[in-house]
Amino acid sequence: MKIGLDTLGGDFAPNSTILGAIEAQKMLAEDHRIVLIGDEADAKKRIQEAGIDPALFDYVHAPENIGMHEHPTKAITQKPNSSIAKGFDLLKDGHLDSFASAGNTGAMLVGSMFSVKTVPGVLRPAIATNVPKLKSGFGILLDVGANADCKPEMLNQFALLGSLYSQYVYGVENPKVGLLNIGEEEEKGNILTIATYPLLKANTKINFIGNAEGRDLFTDHADVYVCDGYTGNVVLKLAESFYVVTKKKGFEDDFFGRFDYERYGGSPILGINAPVLIGHGISTPEAIKNMVLFSRDMIQSKFIDRIKSAFN
Amino acid sequence: MKIGLDTLGGDFAPNSTILGAIEAQKMLAEDHRIVLIGDEADAKKRIQEAGIDPALFDYVHAPENIGMHEHPTKAITQKPNSSIAKGFDLLKDGHLDSFASAGNTGAMLVGSMFSVKTVPGVLRPAIATNVPKLKSGFGILLDVGANADCKPEMLNQFALLGSLYSQYVYGVENPKVGLLNIGEEEEKGNILTIATYPLLKANTKINFIGNAEGRDLFTDHADVYVCDGYTGNVVLKLAESFYVVTKKKGFEDDFFGRFDYERYGGSPILGINAPVLIGHGISTPEAIKNMVLFSRDMIQSKFIDRIKSAFN
Structure with a gap:
C-alpha cells in the first residue's frame, strides 16, 4: 500500500507534514509505505534531523508548491512539477493508492476531476x-x-x-x-x-x-x-x-x-476514482498524522469499489 | 403609544403571553398601552388572578387562534377573527403602533405583506x-x-x-x-x-x-x-x-x-410599513416581556420612517 502525502501543502509545511508523516509511519504496518511528495532532499534532511531513518519512506521529488491563493486550474496546468500535480499523476497511474494534502483545496478538486476523474455515473x-x-x-x-x-x-x-x-x-x-x-x-x-x-x-x-x-x-x-x-x-x-x-x-x-x-485530519473528496483527502490549511503534525492514517483506512475499506458498483 | 400583542400565539400561550404582558406593563411609561388581542374575558380573568388591575391594559376580542402548522394564507383569509388577522387589521388602520406574536411565523409574514404591506420600493x-x-x-x-x-x-x-x-x-x-x-x-x-x-x-x-x-x-x-x-x-x-x-x-x-x-424576545420583519415582531414558538413570559419592550423601542426609534426615506 502506497499512501501519498504532499509535504509542501499547508500553512506549517513542510515542518508539520514531515513530523506528521514520521508519527504516522510508526503506526503503519511494514508493507504500508508513505510516499512523500515535495522537496526530496529537504524531506530527507528533516527526517534525519528527527533521528529517523529516511529509508522508512518513499520519495517523489516535486519541489514546486501551489500557494493557497493561486488559481487552481492555472496552477495545476502551469506547475506540472508541483507536489499536487505530481501527486495526482502518480495516483492516476496507480503508483499511489491514495493522495492527501493540506494545500490548495481548489487545486485538489481540479486534480481530482481532471486527473483521477469522477467515477462513471457520478x-x-x-x-x-x-x-x-x-x-x-x-x-x-x-x-x-x-x-x-x-x-x-x-x-x-x-x-x-x-x-x-x-x-x-x-x-x-x-x-x-x-x-x-x-x-x-x-x-x-x-x-x-x-x-x-x-x-x-x-x-x-x-x-x-x-x-x-x-x-x-x-x-x-x-x-x-x-x-x-x-x-x-x-x-x-x-x-x-x-x-x-x-x-x-x-x-x-x-x-x-x-x-x-486534528483528530481525523482530513476531508475526503467523494465520487472520484481514488481516495483523496484534503487537510485543513492550519494542519498540525497531529492532523497530518491522522490524515495519513485515515488515508490507510479509506484504502482498506475498499470504499472506492463500493462507489463504483453503486453507480454502475 | 399602542403596543399590540397576540395573546394566543406560542406554545405556552395564553399563560406565557399574559404573564409576559403583565411584567412588561410594569416597565412602560403611563401613556404606553399594551393592547391584548385574543380572548378578552380569559385575558382579564388571568390578569385579575395575578392580582393586577385589568384596566391597565387595552383589549381586542379575537378568540380564534391560527395554529402553528396551519397554512398561513388560508388561515389568515379564513379566520378574520383570529388574533393575528385582527392584529394586522388594527395595525394597518393605525389603531396599533406595532404588533407582536409568538404564533405562526408564516401567518405573520402573510399578514405583513398583504395587510400592512411592504414599504414602497422594497x-x-x-x-x-x-x-x-x-x-x-x-x-x-x-x-x-x-x-x-x-x-x-x-x-x-x-x-x-x-x-x-x-x-x-x-x-x-x-x-x-x-x-x-x-x-x-x-x-x-x-x-x-x-x-x-x-x-x-x-x-x-x-x-x-x-x-x-x-x-x-x-x-x-x-x-x-x-x-x-x-x-x-x-x-x-x-x-x-x-x-x-x-x-x-x-x-x-x-x-x-x-x-x-428570551433576552430580546422577538425578531423583526423589516421592510414593511409598521413594526412587526415574531417571537419564538417556545416563548416564555420573560421572552414575551422583552418582545413587548422591544416593540416599544422599535416604535420610539422611528425606524420605519428611516426605511421609508431610504427607499423613497
Whole structure:
C-alpha cells in the first residue's frame, strides 16, 4: 500500500507534514509505505534531523508548491512539477493508492476531476466532513464546498455517496439520510430542496428520513446530511468557529472535543476514482498524522469499489 | 403609544403571553398601552388572578387562534377573527403602533405583506435576527427565513434594511455590511452571491466590507450579515442548537448567554410599513416581556420612517 502525502501543502509545511508523516509511519504496518511528495532532499534532511531513518519512506521529488491563493486550474496546468500535480499523476497511474494534502483545496478538486476523474455515473464529486453527534460518534455533512451551486440530481447523488461513506468507512448500518432544510414538512424549502425531496424519497439505494433543520445537525436525527456546497461550507465554518470559541473559553467536553479536525485530519473528496483527502490549511503534525492514517483506512475499506458498483 | 400583542400565539400561550404582558406593563411609561388581542374575558380573568388591575391594559376580542402548522394564507383569509388577522387589521388602520406574536411565523409574514404591506420600493421584506458578538453587543443576520430563494436585488435591499436596523435600533454608527459567502475573494461564491457582490459594492447607502464566512459571524468582522432566507434559517437554527448544548452542559458565559432569545424576545420583519415582531414558538413570559419592550423601542426609534426615506 502506497499512501501519498504532499509535504509542501499547508500553512506549517513542510515542518508539520514531515513530523506528521514520521508519527504516522510508526503506526503503519511494514508493507504500508508513505510516499512523500515535495522537496526530496529537504524531506530527507528533516527526517534525519528527527533521528529517523529516511529509508522508512518513499520519495517523489516535486519541489514546486501551489500557494493557497493561486488559481487552481492555472496552477495545476502551469506547475506540472508541483507536489499536487505530481501527486495526482502518480495516483492516476496507480503508483499511489491514495493522495492527501493540506494545500490548495481548489487545486485538489481540479486534480481530482481532471486527473483521477469522477467515477462513471457520478455528475460531480463532493467534499464530505464529519459532524460530531451529541451522544457519540459522527454524522456526515456534504457537500461542504466543492459545488457552490447544485442541481437536485447532484444532491441525490451526494446522498448516496454520503450513505456509502457512512456505511463503509464509519461502519453505520443503513445510515439515515436527511436533507438540510428550513422546515420538517415535505413542501418546505427553497427551489433546490423542494425539487430534491422527491428524488431522495424515490431513491431506493438510500434510507431517506426526510428534512433536517440546522438544529438537527448534532443529534441522532440523521447520519448523513445533504446540502449544496455553499450552505455546507457556511455551516462547516460556523461550526468550527463555535468549537474554537468553546476551546478558547476552556470548555472541555467530549462532544466539543470531537469537533477538533486534528483528530481525523482530513476531508475526503467523494465520487472520484481514488481516495483523496484534503487537510485543513492550519494542519498540525497531529492532523497530518491522522490524515495519513485515515488515508490507510479509506484504502482498506475498499470504499472506492463500493462507489463504483453503486453507480454502475 | 399602542403596543399590540397576540395573546394566543406560542406554545405556552395564553399563560406565557399574559404573564409576559403583565411584567412588561410594569416597565412602560403611563401613556404606553399594551393592547391584548385574543380572548378578552380569559385575558382579564388571568390578569385579575395575578392580582393586577385589568384596566391597565387595552383589549381586542379575537378568540380564534391560527395554529402553528396551519397554512398561513388560508388561515389568515379564513379566520378574520383570529388574533393575528385582527392584529394586522388594527395595525394597518393605525389603531396599533406595532404588533407582536409568538404564533405562526408564516401567518405573520402573510399578514405583513398583504395587510400592512411592504414599504414602497422594497421588493420583499426580510426577517432579521441578532447574532451575539464575541467581544460584546450584537450583529444582525438577515434574511433568516422570509425568502427561501432570493435574487441579487433582494440581498442588496436586505443589506440596506439591515444597515438601517443596526444603525437606528442598535445604535451602530456606519454599520459594516458583509455578504455571507464561502471565501474572502470577490469572485468566490455561488451564482447568487457572485451576482450580489457588485451590487453591494456599488451601493452608496451602505458600508460594504466584502464577503464574510461562516467563521466570521460572531466576530467584529461585520455588523450586518446578508444572505438568502434558506441559508440564514439553517445558520440561525444551528447557532441556537449550539447555545442549547452549552446551556445543557452548564457552560455559563456572557457570550453564550447572549444567544438566549428570551433576552430580546422577538425578531423583526423589516421592510414593511409598521413594526412587526415574531417571537419564538417556545416563548416564555420573560421572552414575551422583552418582545413587548422591544416593540416599544422599535416604535420610539422611528425606524420605519428611516426605511421609508431610504427607499423613497
